[in-house]
Amino acid sequence: MxxxxxxxxxxxxxxxxxxxxxxxxxxxxxxxxxxxxxxxxxxxxxxxxxxxxxxxxxxxxxxxxxxxxxxxxxxxxxxxxxxxxxxxxxxxxxxxxxNMTIDAIDVIPETGLSKLIKNITNMMSFDAWAKTAVAFVLCFVILFLIYYFAYSTINKRLAFIGSLISLLLLCVSLGLAFRKFSIDKQNKPAIVFAQESKVKSEPNYRSEESFRLHEGTKVQVLDTVNSWKKIKLTDGKTGWVNSDDIKLLYNF
Incomplete structure (x- = not known):
């Protein structure tokens, strides 16, 4: 078969x-x-x-x-x-x-430690961070074996320090790998395809209109309720739009 x-x-x-x-x-x-x-x-x-x-x-x-x-x-x-x-x-x-889009949406800048961690996390994909972690595991094992079998005090000391550094970098790379996985999982971008979309405060037509969006605007999808999508803009605003008004940028 x-x-x-x-x-x-x-x-x-x-x-x-x-x-x-x-x-x-x-x-x-x-x-x-x-x-x-x-x-x-x-x-x-x-x-x-x-x-x-x-x-x-x-x-x-x-x-x-x-x-x-x-x-x-x-x-x-x-x-x-x-x-x-x-x-x-x-x-x-x-x-x-x-430049042809109508909506001018501000971007809330990230600062300090959160920005640094995010930039480092996005330097590589989840797979790349996972492979890096495996490489540090191998380094730790090799250096630990060198420490265990070495006769020279200097070699033992260097191997011990190296194994500790490898262990530390292993933990860091694992942490970044899981963080990258979490970011990728939560990242659900979409493009507004409707010429004008009314963004509601609740997932129904009877709710109050929060604001309007126009075609070409990029949004993040946070949740889905029936035929409604909860979206978030780069300026922090959130609301609900009809699913037909946007098109998700699915990964491959």
Whole structure:
């Protein structure tokens, strides 16, 4: 049974991948010809096959930007950044797209120790911090064995100090790994797709309107109740919007 699945998967890949490459080239040609709506259809057809790449999202975002589709352009720039978070060209183009948004939302600056810890935590992914912790475990074990079997007092002392440092760094890297995992789990960004969204104080239409948001604004989703999402802005404001008004930036 497994062999049949592997064969079918192989046959599927040999058919789909060349088709995607052909669609991508066709979409790029249409884009260069200024036929942005048609190019979007081609790029979207590739996405429908489950293909994800920085270039695909970036080109799709550019096509939407050319058509002044604010929310989709920002959404797909964000998707491209998920795959290439340090790409300067993506960040530059997204800045132009964000200039078309209406909402001007302040960012509450982080200061002191919390900012330092957050910056250090975000230096690497959860997997990278976990691998770092494993490396320090190996260092601790090796240095402890050197300490145990060494005859020289100096070697014992150096190995002992080194093993303590490795143990300390192990604890730090583990702590940062779990903190990164927690941050990633709580991080649920979304883009407002409605031209104008009424943000309510409670998850129902009868509740008081807190404020309004417009397409292209990025929010954080905190909770879900039926067809409502509790959101938070960078300035600290919270409220409830209809789920249809926003689109979540799911991870891959």
């Amino acid at each position: 497994k062999n049949i699945i592997y064969i079918l998967a192989f046959l599927f890949s040999t058919v789909v991948f060349p088709q995607n490459e052909m669609l991508f080239e066709q979409a790029n040609t249409l884009y260069n010809q200024g036929k942005y709506a048609e190019a979007i259809d081609k790029y979207t057809a590739i996405l429908d096959t489950g293909n994800h790449s920085t270039e695909l999202y970036f080109n799709l975002a550019n096509a939407h930007y050319k058509l002044n589709n604010i929310a989709p352009s920002i959404y797909f720039y964000e998707k491209a950044l998920q795959l290439s978070p340090n790409d300067k060209e993506i960040k530059s183009n997204m800045a132009f797209a964000k």
